[in-house]
Amino acid sequence: VSFGIEFVPNVPTKELIKYCKYAEQNAIDFLWITDHYNNRNVFAELALIAAETERIKLGPGITNAFTASPAVTASAICTIDEVSDGRATLGIGPGDLSTLPKIGIPMETPVARLTEAVSIISKLWAGEAVSTPDNKVFKFAGAQLAYKPKQKKIPIYIGAQGEKMLETAGAIGDGVLINASNPKDFQYAVPIVKKTAGDKKFDIAAYACFAIDKDSKKAKKAVLPVVAFIAAGSPVPVLQRHGLNLDAVNTIKAGLAKGDFKTAFGAVDDAMIEAFSIYGSPAELNEKIKNLVGMGVTQIVAGSPIGPDKNTSIRLVGKYVIE
Numbered sequence: 170v171s172f173g174i175e176f177v178p179n180v181p182t183k184e185l186i187k188y189c190k191y192a193e194q195n196a197i198d199f200l201w202i203t204d205h206y207n208n209r210n211v212f213a214e215l216a217l218i219a220a221e222t223e224r225i226k227l228g229p230g231i232t233n234a235f236t237a238s239p240a241v242t243a244s245a246i247c248t249i250d251e252v253s254d255g256r257a258t259l260g261i262g263p264g265d266l267s268t269l270p271k272i273g274i275p276m277e278t279p280v281a282r283l284t285e286a287v288s289i290i291s292k293l294w295a296g297e298a299v300s301t302p303d304n305k306v307f308k309f310a311g312a313q314l315a316y317k318p319k320q321k322k323i324p325i326y327i328g329a330q331g332e333k334m335l336e337t338a339g340a341i342g343d344g345v346l347i348n349a350s351n352p353k354d355f356q357y358a359v360p361i362v363k364k365t366a367g368d369k370k371f372d373i374a375a376y377a378c379f380a381i382d383k384d385s386k387k388a389k390k391a392v393l394p395v396v397a398f399i400a401a402g403s404p405v406p407v408l409q410r411h412g413l414n415l416d417a418v419n420t421i422k423a424g425l426a427k428g429d430f431k432t433a434f435g436a437v438d439d440a441m442i443e444a445f446s447i448y449g450s451p452a453e454l455n456e457k458i459k460n461l462v463g464m465g466v467t468q469i470v471a472g473s474p475i476g477p478d479k480n481t482s483i484r485l486v487g488k489y490v491i492e
């Protein structure tokens with residue numbers, strides 16, 4: 170099992186780079202930096218992190234096929250690959266359903282758009298002159314990169330949760346980043362991605378809401394606010410899969426919408442916390458990780474909040490969780 174860690178660039182860049190270097194010192198294999206228009210630019214951050222690290226693989230977790238042309242994304246990752254001396258990975262997906270509309274981008278045919286983008290990006294990295302006159306979305310006419318990545322093939326991971334996106338991930342990706350933390354979600358998702366991935370090498374990452382601390386109660390407290398947002402953003406079939414109290418989820422949604430965090434967080438119950446996070450002491454977390462690996466998960470990504478105190482949690486992961 171490999172280990173990743175997610176950082177949201179909503180902290181000053183110097184602080185972000187410190188966390189990334191510490192993660193590398195604690196034997197973590199992958200750095201995934203989130204991409205939302207309202208946070209610091211993911212590619213600027215990745216370039217600076219690449220220059221300050223030596224071994225850890227790094228990439229957006231995840232960018233999308235809406236806010237930039239595949240040509241721009243291909244060149245951005247190619248630059249990271251050069252600056253990092255061949256450590257870039259590309260995490261790409263549909264884009265956040267709640268933030269894209271804010272910048273006037275309707276979520277239209279995300280699956281078709283993503284499939285076209287990934288095909289174009291791979292061809293550009295291979296040095297091809299790309300023409301796609303029959304595409305539905307991206308009609309390229311002889312686009313070509315003027316330089317090549319360091320790596321022969323930069324791994325492409327697809328961020329996916331819905332059924333069609335999971336099928337697509339297995340078909341076009343080298344891996345999938347599934348925003349989920351509970352075995353029930355992987356019981357559902359793993360057979361879908363495996364079916365289209367066939368027998369190619371394929372990395373199934375649990376991109377989890379994660380908190381580790383010596384004190385399990387403190388870890389649980391740390392995940393609660395993040396679980397509130399996940400519950401509020403989860404489609405009803407996912408809420409039903411976990412048998413959650415839909416009225417309570419609606420209370421959370423209403424509270425978050427008006428910025429009434431007290432009501433929102435007050436409506437989070439234990440079932441939601443179990444459904445949407447993995448938290449606890451090192452021993453408790455190792456148990457939960459074992460369950461996920463048993464479901465076919467091959468990479469654990471410690472996603473926000475990581476723990477009550479990020480540095481302590483990164484150290485605990487390095488010391489007690491990574492074999």
Ligand SMILES: C[C@H](OP(=O)(O)OC[C@@H](O)[C@@H](O)[C@@H](O)Cn1c2nc(=O)[nH]c(=O)c-2cc2ccc(O)cc21)C(=O)N[C@@H](CCC(=O)N[C@@H](CCC(=O)O)C(=O)O)C(=O)O
Nearest residue numbers: 203204231264265278279280328329330331332333334348
């Ligand atoms: C689009 C959506 O796919 P989804 O996989 O459920 O998308 C939910 C999230 O994965 C998506 O919003 C991601 O961008 C969220 N996301 C991030 N989103 C971000 O914007 N930034 C991030 O940093 C980020 C990180 C991240 C990490 C892991 C992860 O799994 C997701 C992450 C969906 O509705 N899919 C359905 C239906 C899609 C479909 O059928 N579309 C058709 C036709 C639909 C039409 O006609 O429009 C098509 O696209 O051609 C499905 O997969 O079954």
